[in-house]
Amino acid sequence: xxTKKKPATSMAKxxxxxxxxxxxxxxxxxYGAGCFDQLGDILLPKRKNSEAPVIYxxxxxxxxxxxxxxxxxxxxxxxxxxxxDEEPKTEQVDSLVSxxxxxxxxxxxxxxxxxxxxxxxxxxxxxxMLNNNGSAHNYQGWDLVGKPAIYHVGIPxxxxxxxxxxxxxxxxxxxxxxGINSDYTTFDQVLLDPDLTIGVPKDQWFYTGMDCYIHCIxxxxxxxxxxFSQSYGEKALDMCKEVFLGDLSPEESREKLMMASxxxxxxxxxxxxxxxxxxxxxxxxxxxxxxxxxxxLVFQHLQEYYPEGVKLFHEMKRQHKIELxxxxxSALTDEEMDTMISVSLGMEPLWENALGRSWREKxxxxxxxxxxxxx
Numbered sequence: 001x002x003t004k005k006k007p008a009t010s011m012a013k014x015x016x017x018x019x020x021x022x023x024x025x026x027x028x029x030x031y032g033a034g035c036f037d038q039l040g041d042i043l044l045p046k047r048k049n050s051e052a053p054v055i056y057x058x059x060x061x062x063x064x065x066x067x068x069x070x071x072x073x074x075x076x077x078x079x080x081x082x083x084x085d086e087e088p089k090t091e092q093v094d095s096l097v098s099x100x101x102x103x104x105x106x107x108x109x110x111x112x113x114x115x116x117x118x119x120x121x122x123x124x125x126x127x128x129m130l131n132n133n134g135s136a137h138n139y140q141g142w143d144l145v146g147k148p149a150i151y152h153v154g155i156p157x158x159x160x161x162x163x164x165x166x167x168x169x170x171x172x173x174x175x176x177x178x179g180i181n182s183d184y185t186t187f188d189q190v191l192l193d194p195d196l197t198i199g200v201p202k203d204q205w206f207y208t209g210m211d212c213y214i215h216c217i218x219x220x221x222x223x224x225x226x227x228f229s230q231s232y233g234e235k236a237l238d239m240c241k242e243v244f245l246g247d248l249s250p251e252e253s254r255e256k257l258m259m260a261s262x263x264x265x266x267x268x269x270x271x272x273x274x275x276x277x278x279x280x281x282x283x284x285x286x287x288x289x290x291x292x293x294x295x296x297l298v299f300q301h302l303q304e305y306y307p308e309g310v311k312l313f314h315e316m317k318r319q320h321k322i323e324l325x326x327x328x329x330s331a332l333t334d335e336e337m338d339t340m341i342s343v344s345l346g347m348e349p350l351w352e353n354a355l356g357r358s359w360r361e362k363x364x365x366x367x368x369x370x371x372x373x374x375x
Contacts, residue, residue, distance in 0.1 A: 110150060223356045287329075299313055
């Protein structure tokens with residue numbers, strides 16, 4: 001697939017020293033079917049004492065299944081089941097932090113997030129806010145966190161979001177949908193166990209997997225593209241094609257998609273996403289549309305921006321017999337549409353990656369309205 005090369009605009013050429021992103025990576029990761037059972041051994045040396053619990057934030061879909069019985073619960077550890085039906089919110093983070101601080105005399109030894117992007121983002125945000133004052137919405141933005149998060153572990157049970165590897169935790173706040181983007185956000189430990197993704201409903205599997213695919217398309221076609229992001233993005237894209245267009249066994253498919261998610265997340269760590277994600281933020285904020293399906297709803301109409309990627313997306317959709325909802329924006333009021341467009345246009349780095357530095361001259365509120373009305 002063709003990719004755009006980033007213009008060679010080095011600060012060094014202008015008489016300034018070159019500056020490069022010094023971003024954090026997950027320092028420890030375990031991969032392999034069944035590796036979830038190593039969690040107890042991993043947590044044990046991180047326990048401060050018997051009064052400092054480990055807090056497990058677990059997708060409530062597992063509440064009456066076997067997974068909770070496999071958790072290495074000790075002393076006064078707390079398991080909190082949380083619905084992933086809605087996007088994570090700053091007020092939800094604040095509520096969890098208040099509960100934990102009121103319930104326990106000491107700060108937890110750690111926070112473990114188990115689930116999809118919603119649970120992973122909540123775990124990252126809670127671990128940050130347990131050690132920083134104020135409300136989570138005050139930290140929505142770039143590099144606003146002053147103190148390190150407490151120890152936190154991410155365990156994905158569905159593949160595609162890249163939340164397990166990213167330095168952001170995307171939250172719906174009172175006035176915007178925006179991540180807490182910080183060097184302190186990244187997990188201290190990740191467990192990648194493909195067996196945990198067994199049983200994911202097909203439509204959810206597709207929507208979340210497409211989040212990864214769209215990460216790759218937007219990164220590889222963006223003005224921020226560089227050799228680092230390209231190397232991860234191309235590998236993730238190849239694995240997505242194998243999973244969604246190939247003839248893999250269920251086991252191979254789980255393993256490939258889990259690693260595609262990891263590589264896709266790494267690709268955007270040193271670049272950015274683009275039009276689909278920027279518009280999806282607007283859908284989520286106004287309509288509460290989940291991130292994965294929101295990206296799909298937008299991306300299907302972006303032939304002008306990603307012609308090859310959209311063509312392949314429709315092929316994947318046909319092969320897996322996926323039917324997307326229609327006319328979800330048709331009943332919006334003028335005020336709701338205006339808010340949706342404003343939220344989308346507020347994602348400036350995404351638009352710059354997609355359309356270049358002069359992006360404001362290439363996209364208009366009317367163009368976005370026309371695109372939203374197609375959804």
